[in-house]
Amino acid sequence: MPVMSRSERAFCCGALWRSSSTAIARELRAQRLGRDVLEIGSGSGSVARQVLSSDPGLAWVAMDLDPHMTRAAADRLREFPNASAQTGDATAMPFLDESFDSVVSCLMLHHIIDWENALAEVARVLRPGGTFVGYDLVRTPLAGAFHRLDGSPHRLIAPDEFQAECARHGLTIGVGSRLLGHVMRFSGRKS
Secondary structure: OOOOOHHHHHHHHOHHHHHHHHHHHHHHHOOOOOOEEEEEOOOOOHHHHHHHHHOOOOEEEEEEOOHHHHHHHHHHOOOOOOEEEEEOOOOOOOOOOOOEEEEEEEOOHHHOOOHHHHHHHHHHHEEEEEEEEEEEEEOOHHHHHHHHHHOOOOOOEOHHHHHHHHHHOOEEEEEEEEHHHOEEEEEEEEO
16 A cells, blocks of 8 residues: 655654644634544644644544554544544545535645545535535645655646536635645535
8 A cells, every 4th residue: 555755754743744734723623614524634633633622522534545644643533532543545435425524635635646536535425515625735846846856656736627626526616825826725615
């Protein structure tokens, strides 16, 4: 099973990501997530832990393709009885249709070469009116250079392509720009 590169794993388990995830969690708490939340590409569970710390009633599933990250997330979320972590592929999710009120994705879709399939799966597992929210890297020269140096599989995303693919699957998404255009923040609903 594919795993993160060493530099990605270090980032996802390190202080820089924890500090970034604080800002992300603050913004997620302002969203209407509903009760049943799925986080795809959850990494070590940092975002989930921070959101759950202020709203422990959420039923949060932290899913990641990398078993090392899943174990780290399970450990980090142990104190929350409604939280779980599992290994899974965002392009073939092991959940029934319309299982979640929200799907959260933080800086991971660009690591899925066929991210269009992941968006189809997001739409499938979301309930009608459900929220899809998150962040991802944008196709910029700087983001491309970093990932080429890192050697990790990636396919960076252009915001207009992302919105069009979401719309194809019944997801109406708004996109904003962050970090000088290198990161997009997205939020929307399933019709």
